[in-house]
Amino acid sequence: MILAALALAAAAQVTPPAPVPETEEGRAAACQATVRRSPQEALAVANRWQAAGGGLLARQCVGLAYAALEQWTNAATIYEQAAQEAQRASDSRAPDFWVQAGNAWLAGGDPARALLALDTALSLQGITPELQGEVHLDRARAFVAQGDPARARENLDRALELVPRDPMVWYLSAALALRQDDIARARTDIARARQMAANDPDVMLLAGTIAGRAGDMAEAERLYRQVADRFPDSDAGRAAAASLQTARDVETPAPH
Incomplete structure (x- = not known):
């Protein structure tokens, strides 16, 4: 029925309004799909959603759009705001937002800010062992960027203990060993x-x-x-x- 309605609208040269998902999760999924298709459009959609009272998921989609546009400072800032909001609300997603912020800072060439965000994620109660492993992997990348291979090795070895089934940890460990x-x-x-x-x-x-x-x-x-x-x-x-x-x-x- 939806496809038929769209076909009729196209034939009449009428562009139907995009349906608005009823739930926050639905809006988040739609926004993420738009990020993959058109990050600039997604940024506008996510900003309107946030201005209309959207919560953490709206902030996250703004961050995803900025990341897709490689505007790393903006992405990291939004993720940090989401992380702080989640902490105030005792929301279990706070560590994930701090990790996203850390990765954005790292992608933007600021390993010091990345480490601050990643260390905050590690300090939070409720962070899963799997996410701890990914944080140690990201901390290793930050230490490599800072020219500190010894601390990078410490973090990679800890990541190998926590997430031994992640091939990226073994890949990065091999790359670091080669550098050394x-x-x-x-x-x-x-x-x-x-x-x-x-x-x-x-x-x-x-x-x-x-x-x-x-x-x-x-x-x-x-x-x-x-x-x-x-x-x-x-x-x-x-x-x-x-x-x-x-x-x-x-x-x-x-x-x-």
Whole structure:
């Protein structure tokens, strides 16, 4: 019936008004769908919703729209406001909002503000072990950004204890080990990541890089070629293709 009504409206060159979901959860779902389609439109919708008395879900959608537009400071600020509002209301979503704020600060290049938000999330009662693990992962990323690999390692090891089934933790642990020239640990940890996310192009790319650093150039080339062939339009695919081209340039002697 809805499709028929839309077709009739289109035939009559009349644009029907968008239905307004009756529940806050329905409005949130609709707003998030709009974020995926048009972040700028979603921002306008979410701001109107918030101005009309929308609560935490309205703030969250404003933050999602800002994040989709890569306006990280605005996104982080909105998430922090939502987190503070949730804390005042003893709402169990407060830790999640602090984590979202921390990730927005980190994406915006401010690891110090990210750590403040993430530490606040960890301090709250009711934070689940799973979310604690994700917070430690994000804290590790912030410490890497600050040039503090030792504290990054402490947080990654804690994350591995809390969320051992998250391939991203093993991936980041392998990447950090590679930065610290701990090739043995890098190989062990990337192998765990590949067990859980065998077809992830970033995991495959890092596995190739680690294989190359370990001296296994054949395996490195094999993995790079897989990433370049299967994911040519991804950042990982482009990086793999560039590495393969560099290797070919090195092997091909310049004409005299």
